[in-house]
Amino acid sequence: MPKIAVDPLLHLLRCYVYNAGELDFQLGMMKFTATQMQSAMNEVANQELNSKNHDVEMLEASLTGRDYWSEDLAPVPRSARRWAMRDMIALWVALSACIPTYMLASSLIEQGMNWWQAILTIFLGNLVVLVPMVLNAHAGTKYGIPFPVFCRAAFGLRGANVPALLRALVACGWFGIQTWIGGWAIYKVLELYFSSWSEQTKLPFLEINLPQLICFLAFWSLNQYVIWRGIDSVRTLLNIKAPLLIGLGLALLVWAYREAGGWGPMLSQRSQFVVGGQREGQFWNFFFPALTANVGFWATLSLNIPDFTRYVKTQRDQILGQSIGLPLTMGLYSFIGVAVTSATVVIYGKAIWDPVELLSRFESPFWHALGLFGLVLATLATNLAANVVGPANDFANLSPRHISFRTGAILTGLIGILIQPWRLVEDPSGYIFKWLVAYSALLGAVGGVMIADYYVLRRMRLDLRGLYEPQGPYWYTRGFHISAMVALVAGILPCVPGFLATIGMNTSVSLWTELYHYAWFISFGISFVVYLAITPTHQNPPAILTPSASQGIHP
Numbered sequence: 001m002p003k004i005a006v007d008p009l010l011h012l013l014r015c016y017v018y019n020a021g022e023l024d025f026q027l028g029m030m031k032f033t034a035t036q037m038q039s040a041m042n043e044v045a046n047q048e049l050n051s052k053n054h055d056v057e058m059l060e061a062s063l064t065g066r067d068y069w070s071e072d073l074a075p076v077p078r079s080a081r082r083w084a085m086r087d088m089i090a091l092w093v094a095l096s097a098c099i100p101t102y103m104l105a106s107s108l109i110e111q112g113m114n115w116w117q118a119i120l121t122i123f124l125g126n127l128v129v130l131v132p133m134v135l136n137a138h139a140g141t142k143y144g145i146p147f148p149v150f151c152r153a154a155f156g157l158r159g160a161n162v163p164a165l166l167r168a169l170v171a172c173g174w175f176g177i178q179t180w181i182g183g184w185a186i187y188k189v190l191e192l193y194f195s196s197w198s199e200q201t202k203l204p205f206l207e208i209n210l211p212q213l214i215c216f217l218a219f220w221s222l223n224q225y226v227i228w229r230g231i232d233s234v235r236t237l238l239n240i241k242a243p244l245l246i247g248l249g250l251a252l253l254v255w256a257y258r259e260a261g262g263w264g265p266m267l268s269q270r271s272q273f274v275v276g277g278q279r280e281g282q283f284w285n286f287f288f289p290a291l292t293a294n295v296g297f298w299a300t301l302s303l304n305i306p307d308f309t310r311y312v313k314t315q316r317d318q319i320l321g322q323s324i325g326l327p328l329t330m331g332l333y334s335f336i337g338v339a340v341t342s343a344t345v346v347i348y349g350k351a352i353w354d355p356v357e358l359l360s361r362f363e364s365p366f367w368h369a370l371g372l373f374g375l376v377l378a379t380l381a382t383n384l385a386a387n388v389v390g391p392a393n394d395f396a397n398l399s400p401r402h403i404s405f406r407t408g409a410i411l412t413g414l415i416g417i418l419i420q421p422w423r424l425v426e427d428p429s430g431y432i433f434k435w436l437v438a439y440s441a442l443l444g445a446v447g448g449v450m451i452a453d454y455y456v457l458r459r460m461r462l463d464l465r466g467l468y469e470p471q472g473p474y475w476y477t478r479g480f481h482i483s484a485m486v487a488l489v490a491g492i493l494p495c496v497p498g499f500l501a502t503i504g505m506n507t508s509v510s511l512w513t514e515l516y517h518y519a520w521f522i523s524f525g526i527s528f529v530v531y532l533a534i535t536p537t538h539q540n541p542p543a544i545l546t547p548s549a550s551q552g553i554h555p
Helices: 003-063 083-096 106-111 115-143 147-155 161-191 195-199 212-228 231-260 283-298 299-304 314-349 356-361 365-387 389-398 405-418 428-457 482-502 510-516 518-535 547-553
Strands: none
Touching: 083 231, 083 314, 083 365, 106 115, 106 283, 106 314, 115 147, 115 283, 115 299, 115 314, 115 428, 147 161, 147 389, 147 428, 147 482, 161 195, 161 212, 161 231, 161 299, 161 356, 161 365, 161 405, 161 428, 161 482, 212 231, 212 365, 212 405, 231 314, 231 365, 283 299, 299 365, 299 389, 299 428, 314 356, 356 365, 356 518, 365 389, 389 405, 428 482, 428 518, 482 510, 482 518, 510 518
């Protein structure tokens, strides 16, 4: 080969080797630089985390012993937040997979809807309530504060007790209802083995027999034991319940389909609102009250959701977790209730909506034990998360130095007994139109004030120290924000005549009764508008921040 042909090749080879070495060197430098950058970013993140934890520690050091501060109501530091998106999904799957959800479509179908209209109404109701749910959750994740402390910004340090108690009392009602359902499940299964229980005479003034009362109190005691162990016990229970109850629900669905040889007549049943039906032309008159009732189903948690999101790591976790977990699970479990009940028409000759009664139809002790375990677990987890954590914090807010979270939980339990919840669930019509709609009117008004204050006036910025400090920016008039109180009353008042007419306490004109059917929407909208209209802008400056809050409490 001529020399002239070799030299260029050698030259190219040398260039290639040199460039390859240079490239390796550059890649090595890039990897080194990337490692340095990641290390620097981690260091900044750790410094930010330490700064945020330090801010909370400084608050604790300066506010401990004050009237509006307690360990239970203090901001949760970033280092103590362990809830991720999967925990929020598990929360809503666990909350939604319960007996009331299973039976939720029953009254809608009995009142004339077909199966898909009932499920769609439930799904839409939960989409509606998801909006204030996510909005109110923001402050919990951003500042690590529970619901009653969040209320202090809008209602004042003392005034916050008004919405907190409104929320707490309806949660006590729900606690009583869920506890009765859990105790009833225990009673019905044990009654299969102790047949004499059904012959027991009813106790005076209570209208239930002694074994029913004992089962109710036994389940009540189980609730109190778990909540006494703290919020981590509730989180563990939710993570166990979520996959287990979905699995049991789907297994029940498969069993019903196989036993009935199909879905049964209910899924082919026509709506009573169609042309020629018993309630022809009345669909919309029924739909909106039913939608309002389904919004009211989770209206309590749409307010006190900061009690949970204060433990969540990021806003993304709480938003996606709730959006995935709430409406889908409510729709799925309601459908399971409808489909299984439809199959029972074929299997047993009548529609059995109550899963406790359905369980009692099985003959095997194994299925009795497994079903009872599932029902008790479902009701226990839902009851604790939805109906005890919130009111326990609300009662603690009454006197933070003297009432602890555990004491608040005991108060919740006692009120749950005193309301005699078995009377509330006797009539499905009263259950929806008297109980759910009535309290949704109260809570819609609270939500209107809180969202107007936090998002429109404050632009999501709070003075964290001021939320615990008397004579601070949220002290207003002796601890009460008059504008918030006026807006709250303005939202509730239009719904009162309709409520009184519904329970038969007065004869109201049809206009007020119609307004009552839209109670949550009306109370929310009026309170929202009135609060913004009458609140002086100087009283709610958009950015009142202490140095500690601006340095680290924000995400």
